[in-house]
Amino acid sequence: MPTPSDTIRLTTAQAIIRWLSNQFIEIDGEEMRLCGGGFGIFGHGNVTCLGEALYGVQDELPLYRGQNEQSMGFAAVGYSKQWLRQRFMFCTASAGPGTSNLLTSAALAHANRLPMLLLCGDTFITRLPDPVLQQMENFGDPTFGVNDAFKPVVRYWDRITHPAQVIQSLPAAIATMLDPADCGPAFLGLPQDVQGWTYDYPAVFFEKKVHRIRRISPDADEVADAAALLKTAKRPMIIAGGGVQYSRAVSELTEFAEKHQIPVVETIAGRANMLATHPLNIGPIGVTGSNSANEIAAKADVIVAVGTRLQDFTTGSWTAFAKDARFISINAARHDAGKHMSLPVVGDAEVSLGALAAAVADYETPRDWSSLAQKHRRAWDAYVAENVAHGNRPASYAQAIGVVNDLCDPRDRVVAAAGGLPAEVTANWRTLDIGTVDVEFGFSCMGYEIAGAWGARIAQMQQDPDQDTIVFVGDGSYMMLNSDIYSSVLSQKKLIILVLDNGGFAVINKLQNNTGNESFNNLLSDCPTITAPFSVDFEAHSASQGAIAEAVSNPAELGEAFKRAKASDKTHVIVMKVDPYEGWTAEGHAWWEVGTPHITNSDRVREAHVDWETSRDLQRKGV
Numbered sequence: 001m002p003t004p005s006d007t008i009r010l011t012t013a014q015a016i017i018r019w020l021s022n023q024f025i026e027i028d029g030e031e032m033r034l035c036g037g038g039f040g041i042f043g044h045g046n047v048t049c050l051g052e053a054l055y056g057v058q059d060e061l062p063l064y065r066g067q068n069e070q071s072m073g074f075a076a077v078g079y080s081k082q083w084l085r086q087r088f089m090f091c092t093a094s095a096g097p098g099t100s101n102l103l104t105s106a107a108l109a110h111a112n113r114l115p116m117l118l119l120c121g122d123t124f125i126t127r128l129p130d131p132v133l134q135q136m137e138n139f140g141d142p143t144f145g146v147n148d149a150f151k152p153v154v155r156y157w158d159r160i161t162h163p164a165q166v167i168q169s170l171p172a173a174i175a176t177m178l179d180p181a182d183c184g185p186a187f188l189g190l191p192q193d194v195q196g197w198t199y200d201y202p203a204v205f206f207e208k209k210v211h212r213i214r215r216i217s218p219d220a221d222e223v224a225d226a227a228a229l230l231k232t233a234k235r236p237m238i239i240a241g242g243g244v245q246y247s248r249a250v251s252e253l254t255e256f257a258e259k260h261q262i263p264v265v266e267t268i269a270g271r272a273n274m275l276a277t278h279p280l281n282i283g284p285i286g287v288t289g290s291n292s293a294n295e296i297a298a299k300a301d302v303i304v305a306v307g308t309r310l311q312d313f314t315t316g317s318w319t320a321f322a323k324d325a326r327f328i329s330i331n332a333a334r335h336d337a338g339k340h341m342s343l344p345v346v347g348d349a350e351v352s353l354g355a356l357a358a359a360v361a362d363y364e365t366p367r368d369w370s371s372l373a374q375k376h377r378r379a380w381d382a383y384v385a386e387n388v389a390h391g392n393r394p395a396s397y398a399q400a401i402g403v404v405n406d407l408c409d410p411r412d413r414v415v416a417a418a419g420g421l422p423a424e425v426t427a428n429w430r431t432l433d434i435g436t437v438d439v440e441f442g443f444s445c446m447g448y449e450i451a452g453a454w455g456a457r458i459a460q461m462q463q464d465p466d467q468d469t470i471v472f473v474g475d476g477s478y479m480m481l482n483s484d485i486y487s488s489v490l491s492q493k494k495l496i497i498l499v500l501d502n503g504g505f506a507v508i509n510k511l512q513n514n515t516g517n518e519s520f521n522n523l524l525s526d527c528p529t530i531t532a533p534f535s536v537d538f539e540a541h542s543a544s545q546g547a548i549a550e551a552v553s554n555p556a557e558l559g560e561a562f563k564r565a566k567a568s569d570k571t572h573v574i575v576m577k578v579d580p581y582e583g584w585t586a587e588g589h590a591w592w593e594v595g596t597p598h599i600t601n602s603d604r605v606r607e608a609h610v611d612w613e614t615s616r617d618l619q620r621k622g623v
Helices: 012-021 050-055 069-082 103-111 146-153 163-178 192-196 220-231 242-246 250-260 291-299 349-360 367-388 397-407 421-428 448-463 475-480 484-490 506-514 538-544 555-567 603-618
Strands: 007-011 023-027 030-033 035-040 063-065 088-093 116-122 156-159 185-191 198-202 209-211 236-240 264-266 281-284 302-306 326-331 343-346 413-417 437-440 469-474 496-501 548-552 572-577
Touching: 007 012, 012 023, 012 050, 012 163, 012 185, 012 192, 012 198, 035 050, 035 069, 035 448, 063 484, 069 088, 069 103, 069 116, 069 437, 069 448, 069 484, 103 116, 103 146, 103 185, 116 146, 116 163, 116 192, 146 156, 146 185, 156 163, 163 185, 163 198, 185 192, 220 302, 220 326, 220 343, 220 349, 236 250, 242 250, 250 349, 264 291, 281 291, 281 367, 291 367, 302 349, 326 349, 367 397, 367 421, 397 421, 397 469, 397 496, 397 555, 413 421, 413 448, 421 437, 421 469, 437 448, 448 469, 448 475, 448 484, 469 475, 475 496, 496 538, 496 555, 538 548, 538 572, 548 555, 555 572
Parallel strands: 023 209, 035 063, 035 088, 088 116, 116 185, 156 185, 236 264, 236 302, 264 281, 302 326, 326 343, 413 437, 413 469, 469 496, 496 572, 548 572
Antiparallel strands: 007 198, 023 030
8 A cells, every 4th residue: 555655756648547547437336447448549749658658558448549530539439428428438649630630529529528538649848849740830829739729629628748737637637527517528738748757656646546426416496496397387398318318317217207197208319218119208309300299399388308408409499399388407517407598407317307206296297298299109100110111112211220120139229420310310210228329419420420339339348249339321421431440340349330322411412402402512413523423332342441241222132131230240331322312201300490591593592591481480589
């Protein structure tokens, strides 16, 4: 047992890695390392010192070599999502473009309130060799560089200018990443010279520490106010967000809804809070939602929002609700709990739901309201069944989703992001088990799909290795970032990837057409600068990265290919063309505010603008 006077001489980089390897977390009574390892691409800004430190802890903190820094960040996000924010991965990149490539993934983690530690190279603190390779010089402020660009997209930022600073900075970074209210990415800029400088660190700094994520108890007065309002409700509704899962409050949410017979709708991040077959699950809400959820949202008088930041796709840009509806927002983050004049209950979802249930006592929703909600849900189920059916229609996203939904294991994890697939998965996927859907729409980031799934698969192999991670990705996102097919093969982390090719950015072409504009620069066939049309052979391209790959021509063949993919022990890619115009889910959409031209020479654009604006009267004006 070291005494307070005992010291260990280490480099800054060695101290960071030794400290990280001794941080643990208790999950369901079991202790495990808080940091699951890292994703790294080495360059001159991190290979000589941080690389040296990581070499000695390969078993404790495995380092996965990514192919692109942005995708490494996405993989770290996918990992933390799978672990419900209880564990994280670090990403390390060199100074300059390697680090700046992580900006987008940091923004994605920030938007989704997810932990990720960024250990990034920086220029020399002495400035003796300035300007160095890849340094972004600022003539008026030599302290200002590329790494400062991370300040708006992380929750904690520091530049280590002396080895002793890590004694304060590392615990502060971890505290931020584990705080339910402030959770998000943490950034440490590591100047190349400081990484190798030594310091006599207190030995006790490196003792094993076991962390526990705090559960914030709500204020009693806030609970009492919320209970008083809920007791007046004739048509209550619960919006269940992603925070329900991060709080591990799925059981409490279900018990609360069942005890008081309150209909539940899910956000995109909250998909898979309840099984599709639960009688109180009325469906996904909002722009990419369901008729059933949006019908009751428009009539609800009191809405209990749990663990959601109420972004515009959830609220239909704040047109989805009656103007006189009252909100109760349960959220660990004060910033989210007070949105749109909600009655805030600032606290952990599990604890807060229990307190609210006790406060409302025997309140029960009028039976005619819950019956109406269930009637709407049955109608929506019938629509989805027809929508995903395949026969003599053009192949569509919805049909592919239906095929996979019918054949997958209930515990398989589904990953989608950006483009048309998040909407189609949200609307058409029938949840078979809790916490099995990851639709990344917080930052709506193309390219997350394969990389995020790789990170999720790394975590899944630690939790439930017999299940699969299934990726739905369009051709546009595939072309933007596909190199982690190779990563999954190299690391033997099997993915099942469905590449659904509609010839470009079809969902944005759909928005373009819906606002009266002509197709332009979205579908490959409508790009005026493309003079030699060419179709990518996604099957051959995936196979060249080491995956098993096959192309199918229709949903029936897709089903047979999916069975082969399930039986395989290697990343399996299935490619199918889908129609860019036909087969979109046509029902369930709330209004969404987009900017349309107020002046135009096009009659179609003018008419679409007038039509779009007709829904603005439904919009809640910040209250």
